[in-house]
Amino acid sequence: MTTTPTGSMPGTSPGSGAAHEFSGYPEVRAALADPRLVPPPAETGPPGTTDWLRATVSRFASGAAHARRRALTEAEVALLDPAALRVAAERAAAADDGRETRLVVVGTLAEALGLADPEAVADAVATVAGAYFGGAAPETLAASDAAVAWLAPRMLPGGGSEEDPEQARGQRWEERVAGRIGLLIQACDATAALVDHARQAGCPAAGPDLPAALDRLVTETMRVNPPLRTMRRVAARATEVAGCPIAEGDLVLLDVVGATAAPEAAGELLTFGAPPRACPGQAQALALAAGILAGRAAAADGQASE
Numbered sequence: 001m002t003t004t005p006t007g008s009m010p011g012t013s014p015g016s017g018a019a020h021e022f023s024g025y026p027e028v029r030a031a032l033a034d035p036r037l038v039p040p041p042a043e044t045g046p047p048g049t050t051d052w053l054r055a056t057v058s059r060f061a062s063g064a065a066h067a068r069r070r071a072l073t074e075a076e077v078a079l080l081d082p083a084a085l086r087v088a089a090e091r092a093a094a095a096d097d098g099r100e101t102r103l104v105v106v107g108t109l110a111e112a113l114g115l116a117d118p119e120a121v122a123d124a125v126a127t128v129a130g131a132y133f134g135g136a137a138p139e140t141l142a143a144s145d146a147a148v149a150w151l152a153p154r155m156l157p158g159g160g161s162e163e164d165p166e167q168a169r170g171q172r173w174e175e176r177v178a179g180r181i182g183l184l185i186q187a188c189d190a191t192a193a194l195v196d197h198a199r200q201a202g203c204p205a206a207g208p209d210l211p212a213a214l215d216r217l218v219t220e221t222m223r224v225n226p227p228l229r230t231m232r233r234v235a236a237r238a239t240e241v242a243g244c245p246i247a248e249g250d251l252v253l254l255d256v257v258g259a260t261a262a263p264e265a266a267g268e269l270l271t272f273g274a275p276p277r278a279c280p281g282q283a284q285a286l287a288l289a290a291g292i293l294a295g296r297a298a299a300a301d302g303q304a305s306e
């Protein structure tokens with residue numbers, strides 16, 4: 001091991017909601033693979049609300065529900081060709097109409113999914129993103145609830161199951177609708193932060209090598225300064241990570257930047273998570289970010305030469 005787990009934090013004891021931190025590659029990989037360590041679960045709420053959304057996506061689910069929902073989302077992501085997204089994102093960013101990066105990200109994805117009014121979808125998704133990860137203030141939650149109610153009927157053009165009206169009201173329909181909203185939210189702020197962090201590192205100069213240089217820049221940014229440095233899990237059942245006992249209810253914090261930097265990672269970007277929950281949109285995220293950086297650079301060049 002090149003790094004060691006810090007184990008339980010001082011002043012806490014197992015079972016009392018203790019927090020444990022790990023930063024070594026084997027420990028972080030093992031923790032992410034452990035089915036007893038799950039994302040903080042979501043309580044459900046009335047259909048069409050933010051709580052309903054959180055409780056119906058794969059992101060906060062576990063076990064069979066996670067596997068079933070993730071398969072639906074993976075099928076959606078497979079429809080999104082990274083090269084085409086890159087071209088579309090570059091074009092949208094080059095338009096330089098003052099639109100926020102996260103709205104360009106979601107609008108590009110919404111258009112690729114064939115959704116009507118992608119700009120309005122992007123605005124609504126950005127609103128929900130403020131409440132999606134939980135702990136939102138009442139007014140943020142109320143705005144998010146309204147945005148979820150607006151988004152839900154628009155996610156499956158044609159109703160998604162005209163041939164089977166019963167199914168339209170069933171679990172599968174709900175999970176497909178929630179899965180699409182969840183996919184757009186997962187992409188929203190994370191991809192915009194990747195663009196910001198890459199810009200901070202300094203964009204390469206325009207020229208024939210720009211596309212390849214941008215590929216290297218976004219990948220390196222995901223390695224050293226990703227949108228998310230720490231991932232968290234809660235122990236649904238008692239377990240252990242690298243010999244460190246974790247009691248039911250304990251919190252586990254995973255330093256994915258530290259783990260990615262370890263030689264054993266051998267280029268694996270744990271900053272995109274790891275199986276069974278690894279980000280299914282990695283290629284799309286890198287392509288969108290590179291496209292937006294290229295578009296913004298073209299817009300800046302245009303302004304400079306005016």
Ligand code: HEM
Pocket residue numbers: 039058059060070073077080109182183184186187190191194226227228231271272273274276277278279280281282284285286
């Ligand atoms: C730079 C941008 C992105 C970063 C850093 C990122 C990172 C992550 C991470 C770390 C997870 C795992 C969360 C966990 O295990 O607790 C995740 C899950 C997910 N990501 Fe991404 N993501 C990005 C962009 C995207 C994009 C563009 C899409 C869709 C096209 C996407 C779709 C998803 C989905 C659907 C999940 C949930 C997977 C599951 O429930 O198993 N992400 N992402």
